[in-house]
Amino acid sequence: MTTIPDIKDWNEEEITRVRISMAPPLRWVNSYLLRGPEGITIIDPGPRTETSEAEWEEAWHELGILPQEITSIVLTHHHPDHYGLAGYMQSLTGASVTMSRRAHEESLRMWGKDSMMCEELPRLFRRHGMPAIWSEQIAEHLDGFIPQVTPSPNITYITEGSYVCMGGRNWLAIETAGHAPGHLSFYDIERGIILCGDSVLPQISPNVSLLPGSDSQPLRSFIDSLVKLGELDVKLAFPGHRNPFSHFAERTNGLIKHHEERLLRIEALLQQSSQSGFEICTALFGNDLGIHQMRFAMSEALAHLVHLVDQGRVVEKISPTDAGMILFSSIK
Structure with a gap:
């Protein structure tokens, strides 16, 4: 028996949220549905699984929607829990699928037929001290996402500063990189x-990852995006996970402070001794993690370390005892 997904309407804002199941620890992703004269738009349909396909069928039934009434699928970014169902849903509905060009390029870098991420990411992690017991799990872990993003959709590109009509209103596309290159947020100015x-x-900090061939300074991109977002007059924010919230500027400032504090903690660790990226990772996040969380933790630790190097607070060097491994040292 299929569980009917949690569906909630914000009538004044004319937005419907459909919670779509995903793997722990987040457990669900927020998909949003907006109805307007132009048709029905779905934002971030979720990962493709048997469960999520069934949840959408139930949601359409509950909402009285026929698949062919869906005219547009809009993606904030390329991660499987947001992008994954887009191609499958496009094949059912004939809807256009739109995202930024950079986000599409990132999807191909991660999930495309010519992707080398299964080789490049373990290699990067090994250079930063990750033991083989972890790095040898990465390729199989990444391959496990392929069914969640298949088939690939045909993409129409959105550029920052353009307006997207959803729910009968024009939404300003704002590039908000850091969590994912090419990530777009959509702002109803009025x-x-x-x-x-x-x-x-709200409540949780978005992951910021250093990945091979991608943004070389993702934390800088993330902080720049938070500064830009914090200047907006936002009364209500609809996020990809958890519940809508009104303390938007306060939250952007809190996330900036969170990362500033983490940078100081890493700097203090490196003042004690030179350490590898993996040593910093486990100092911050521990090692009682599954491979999914370890990948996020390692990539996030590296994002902070390269940010400190870029700021001139930390230097990289090659280990004198383990040729090829990179160590980080505080300059203080």
Whole structure:
């Protein structure tokens, strides 16, 4: 028996949220549905699994929607829990699928037929001290996402500064990179409403990852995005996970402070001794993690370390005892 997904309407804002199941620890992703004269738009349909396909069938039934009434699928970014169902849903509905060009490029870098991420990411992690017991799990772990993002959709590109008509209103596309290159948020200036994807989340901090061939300074991109978002007059934010919230500027400032504090903690660890990225990772997050969380933790630790190097607070060097492994040292 299929569980009917949690569906909630914000009548004043004319937004419907459909919670779609995903793997722990987040457990569900927020998909949003907006109805307007142009048709029905779905934002971030979720990962493709048997469960999520069934949940959408139940949601359409509950909402009285026929698949062919869906005219547009809009993606904030390329991560499987947001992007994954887009191609499958496009094949069912004939809807256009839109995202930024950079986000599409990132999807191909991660999930495309010519992707080398299964080789490049373990290699990067090994250079930063990750033991083989972990790095040898990465390729199989990444391959496990392929069914969640298949088939690939045909993409129409959105550029920052353009307006997207959803729910009969024009939403300003704002690039909010850091959590994911090419991430877009959508801002209704008139009403002060933002669909912010994973750029700002209540209660939890969005992951910021260093990945091979991608953004070389993702934490800088993330902080720049938070500063930009914090200047907006937002009355209500609809995030990719957890519940809509009104303390948007406060939350952007809190996330900036969180990362500033983490940078100081890493700097203090490196003042004690030179350490590898993996040593910093386990000092911050421990090692009682599954491979999914370890990948996020390692990539996030590296994002902070390269940010400190870029700021001139930390230097990289090659280990004198383990050729090829990179160590980080505080300059203080």
